[in-house]
Amino acid sequence: MLLFLVRRLGWSVVVLLLASLLTFFIGYKVPADPARMIAGPNASVATVRSISHQLGLDQPFARQYGRFLGHALRGDLGRSYKTEQQVLPTILQRFPYTLALALSGLLFEVLIGASIGLLAAGTRLRAVDGLASTFVLLTLAVPSFWLGIILLYVFGYLYPVLPLGGADAGPISLLLPAITLGLSGAGYYARVSRASLLEVLGEDYIRTARAKGVSPGRVMVKHAFKNALRPLVTMTALDLGVLLGGALIIEQVFGWPGIGTLAWQAVQNIDLPMIMGTVLFSALCIVLANIVVDVVYTLIDPRITV
Incomplete structure (x- = not known):
């Protein structure tokens, strides 16, 4: 039984990694700009670029996903783009x-x-x-x-x-x-x-x-x-x-x-951290x-x- 549980938990980790990778990739490819939604429709291009840089949205996919995964392994799923609340406490x-x-x-x-x-x-x-x-x-x-x-x-x-x-x-x-x-x-x-x-x-x-x-x-x-x-x-x-x-x-x-x-x-709201968390x-x-x-x-x- 113990060996079975260890084996199943190992496969569970693989499944969760694949689910996170697929979800993050879809969020990355969605033709919408979270920075623009945060800044509002009347914000200047410079403001949108500044928000995008602060959130790391201007970085390559691999770097964004790696940063998310590193924080997730420590129990930190990030902050909501919309409410600025911590994702995991909000879900709980x-x-x-x-x-x-x-x-x-x-x-x-x-x-x-x-x-x-x-x-x-x-x-x-x-x-x-x-x-x-x-x-x-x-x-x-x-x-x-x-x-x-x-x-x-x-x-x-x-x-x-x-x-x-x-x-x-x-x-x-x-x-x-x-x-x-x-x-x-x-x-x-x-x-x-x-x-x-x-x-x-x-x-x-x-x-x-x-x-x-x-x-x-x-x-x-x-x-x-x-x-x-x-x-x-x-x-x-x-x-x-x-x-x-x-x-x-x-x-x-x-x-x-x-x-x-x-x-x-x-x-x-194209709130990627909250989407990933849920x-x-x-x-x-x-x-x-x-x-x-x-x-x-x-x-x-x-x-x-x-």
């Missing part, structure tokens, strides 16, 4: 909001999706399976931003029982964004859990348990569902890694002050999520070795 300040939204939204996704998948796979009624399939199609077809707007209109405006947006109202502000995020992804979990359960229910040991007189509910929960968990574990861990990097659409709809909103603002943070979350998946697999199924 937004992280609790993103973490709360990711965990609560993922909880709704798994609970709703896995429950519907379990019900659809375990019942022999065509009507139930049809309703489950309809739910999956609806959640996959309706865009998350549209679903969020509908929920805002109904529960924030028409029947004002929940806040219209932001995080100022406390934990209750999280409810609508989390439900929207959960409903948007629940269809995937329902479809995967149903397919995985149907495959497991066809195995010999399930037929043996039924032949021994084990109740259908016990067969489903204790035997079938446990062995159908691996695809759900993969989806959950990877989704968490992605969501920890920011749920941009949901954050924008509900005015949630997470990392996704921060990244979008950075892109709009991309690297997202990549780190995804890489760590992949490692967690591999470790959890060995705990679920001891037959798997790493």
Whole structure:
């Protein structure tokens, strides 16, 4: 296990280096001048050149990237061109909001999706399976931003029982964004859990348990569902890694002050240090999520070795 973790961490460093190199190169080639955006449209050419020189934007690509990498290895991701705030502390300040939204939204996704998948796979009624399939199609077809707007209109405006947006109202502000995020992804979990359960229910040991007189509910929960968990574990861990990097659409709809909103603002302002910081943070979350998946697999199924 220790050797596996060391090997995976080594590859993770390579992935992060490639992600930083690609992102920095794209930012370097973007046909926009951050110095001009900082100075303003009415600034003189001399002022723009002075700002560009102070930021090192007039240096060759290799030198700019090398300087960024050297500072990043010391935990310094630079200062935002727009706000002049340190990038890493700003990201960490937004992280609790993103973490709360990711965990609560993922909880709704798994609970709703896995429950519907379990019900659809375990019942022999065509009507139930049809309703489950309809739910999956609806959640996959309706865009998350549209679903969020509908929920805002109904529960924030028409029947004002929940806040219209932001995080100022406390934990209750999280409810609508989390439900929207959960409903948007629940269809995937329902479809995967149903397919995985149907495959497991066809195995010999399930037929043996039924032949021994084990109740259908016990067969489903204790035997079938446990062995159908691996695809759900993969989806959950990877989704968490992605969501920890920011749920941009949901954050924008509900005015949630997470990392996704921060990244979008950075892109709009050609704020390269903030773009690099949010991309690297997202990549780190995804890489760590992949490692967690591999470790959890060995705990679920001891037959798997790493």
